[in-house]
Amino acid sequence: MNSWKNWANLSKCEPKKIQFPKSLSDLKQIITETKITKETLKVVGHGNSYNTNFHTEGTLVSLKDFNTIQETNIETQQVSIDAGVSINKLVQHCSNNGLALSSLGTNMFDNVAGACSTGHHGSGINYGILSSYLDSFDLLLASGQTLTIKKGDWLYDALGVHLGAVGIITKLTLNTEKRFKLKQEVFPISLQAFQDCMSDLLSANDHVKLIWAPHTNDYQCWIANRTEDSIDHNFMHWKNHMIDGLLINNLVHASLLYTTAIKPAWIRSINQWLSNYFLKGKTQCIGWSDQIFYLPHLLKQDAIEYAIPLDKTVAFLQDLHNLIEAQSFHVQFPVEVRFVKQDNFWLSPAYQKDMCYIGTKAHLLPFLTPNYKPYFQAVSQLIETYQGRFHWGKQNYSSKTYLENSYPKWKEFWTLRDYLDPNKMFMNNWLTELAYKPSKTDIEMFKKQHFDHDLQLVK
Ligand SMILES: Cc1cc2nc3c(=O)[nH]c(=O)nc-3n(C[C@H](O)[C@H](O)[C@H](O)COP(=O)(O)OP(=O)(O)OC[C@H]3O[C@@H](n4cnc5c(N)ncnc54)[C@H](O)[C@@H]3O)c2cc1C
Numbered sequence: 403m404n405s406w407k408n409w410a411n412l413s414k415c416e417p418k419k420i421q422f423p424k425s426l427s428d429l430k431q432i433i434t435e436t437k438i439t440k441e442t443l444k445v446v447g448h449g450n451s452y453n454t455n456f457h458t459e460g461t462l463v464s465l466k467d468f469n470t471i472q473e474t475n476i477e478t479q480q481v482s483i484d485a486g487v488s489i490n491k492l493v494q495h496c497s498n499n500g501l502a503l504s505s506l507g508t509n510m511f512d513n514v515a516g517a518c519s520t521g522h523h524g525s526g527i528n529y530g531i532l533s534s535y536l537d538s539f540d541l542l543l544a545s546g547q548t549l550t551i552k553k554g555d556w557l558y559d560a561l562g563v564h565l566g567a568v569g570i571i572t573k574l575t576l577n578t579e580k581r582f583k584l585k586q587e588v589f590p591i592s593l594q595a596f597q598d599c600m601s602d603l604l605s606a607n608d609h610v611k612l613i614w615a616p617h618t619n620d621y622q623c624w625i626a627n628r629t630e631d632s633i634d635h636n637f638m639h640w641k642n643h644m645i646d647g648l649l650i651n652n653l654v655h656a657s658l659l660y661t662t663a664i665k666p667a668w669i670r671s672i673n674q675w676l677s678n679y680f681l682k683g684k685t686q687c688i689g690w691s692d693q694i695f696y697l698p699h700l701l702k703q704d705a706i707e708y709a710i711p712l713d714k715t716v717a718f719l720q721d722l723h724n725l726i727e728a729q730s731f732h733v734q735f736p737v738e739v740r741f742v743k744q745d746n747f748w749l750s751p752a753y754q755k756d757m758c759y760i761g762t763k764a765h766l767l768p769f770l771t772p773n774y775k776p777y778f779q780a781v782s783q784l785i786e787t788y789q790g791r792f793h794w795g796k797q798n799y800s801s802k803t804y805l806e807n808s809y810p811k812w813k814e815f816w817t818l819r820d821y822l823d824p825n826k827m828f829m830n831n832w833l834t835e836l837a838y839k840p841s842k843t844d845i846e847m848f849k850k851q852h853f854d855h856d857l858q859l860v861k
Pocket of ligand 1: 410444445447448450452456485486506507508509512513520523524566569699793796
């Protein structure tokens with residue numbers, strides 16, 4: 403039987419077929435065949451999404467063999483890639499050519515196309531989600547035609563975050579910048595102190611994050627700024643990644659978590675120990691931006707992450723403290739708080755609002771599965787009282803109605819989707835549960851408003 407597990411081993415997709423196209427014509431051939439069989443089709447990137455957004459019962463397409471860097475224009479600082487290129491490959495390529503992506507999340511192994519599909523982001527209030535750095539992208543539709551969508555087109559806003567629901571991205575062109583170094587500084591901070599300086603801190607620093615050890619009042623502020631100073635010796639980066647990242651945060655942390663099988667409440671002491679090790683000191687180091695953005699993730703985990711309006715950050719964190727203690731949840735280290743600039747992508751959690759993203763996770767240790775779902779559900783309920791929007795690559799508990807009320811362009815997105823893929827080739831159960839079902843009239847009106855002739859924008 404064909405199967406594909408996601409990175410966290412949380413879910414298994416069992417498609418009828420798995421295809422590994424090597425070229426655009428292979429991809430077009432797959433679309434032609436799927437049109438005939440009338441089955442469904444989904445692309446999987448690196449399978450790093452925690453939910454089942456890439457699952458299908460029909461054909462699963464992996465782009466791992468379709469991963470060439472097509473073109474690099476040093477003058478315009480634009481790089482064009484096949485859709486199977488990973489963030490890691492793109493970052494290495496940029497770095498070899500004196501270029502860099504302006505902001506990155508902590509994971510390098512997503513595909514760029516997969517990450518854009520779900521609104522992947524880093525942190526920095528002047529930096530948008532990854533899709534904001536797209537200059538253009540090509541989308542192969544169920545009809546076999548290709549849309550080339552450029553920044554400035556209304557379709558760029560409509561489909562820059564598309565949940566893999568509309569077609570197959572085949573090519574992306576990204577705007578990069580000159581390779582840069584970052585000076586990273588970390589220091590302990592109280593929530594009150596953060597509240598007092600939040601707006602200055604966010605505007606004065608390129609990249610800002612907060613790390614919180616649940617069950618303590620210990621926060622760490624992480625800032626990173628562009629610098630021309632020389633980079634620290636490789637030993638420093640080796641220590642950060644191997645000792646702090648892999649050994650302490652992953653391996654030692656995992657073995658400590660095993661003790662919670664005897665007594666879950668020991669999480670409190672584990673978090674306190676980790677907080678003393680990681681959050682209490684002041685350190686700084688200088689490295690190339692990708693060295694600084696990246697964090698190694700060895701421990702399989704489940705995660706939820708929600709974007710809430712920026713001005714609600716501190717109030718929400720206080721409520722989260724209270725919720726955890728009031729309901730006696732045992733919450734693992736760390737809770738991560740990031741900041742993202744607003745954009746105009748119809749399905750971006752940062753649509754037209756600067757946002758604070760709050761992520762909380764549960765490590766999944768073999769033979770020890772903590773019962774974390776009630777905690778995730780309670781956090782989601784709390785988040786909804788703050789008009790939060792969930793990260794499309796993580797777990798979600800929001801209803802259709804809630805989503806329809808949270809995204810001003812929700813109905814338009816699904817109407818456009820149905821117009822471009824009337825036979826629902828790119829739909830799956832996960833999408834169907836969320837989607838607005840447009841009527842024929844919705845589609846006709848949308849067509850009149852946006853398209854003079856059928857698919858006039860299609861090459
Ligand atoms: C350890 C870890 C760390 C993470 N860190 C961050 C972080 O720092 N910031 C953040 O925002 N997120 C983070 N995430 C979430 C992750 O970035 C997203 O889930 C992302 O979508 C994963 O990319 P992927 O290539 O694995 O996509 P997949 O999970 O494989 O697919 C995601 C969606 O994209 C669609 N898709 C993929 N490729 C294409 C294509 N070519 N055309 C059309 N649709 C396509 C799929 O069908 C699916 O709907 C992290 C996840 C993990 C596991």
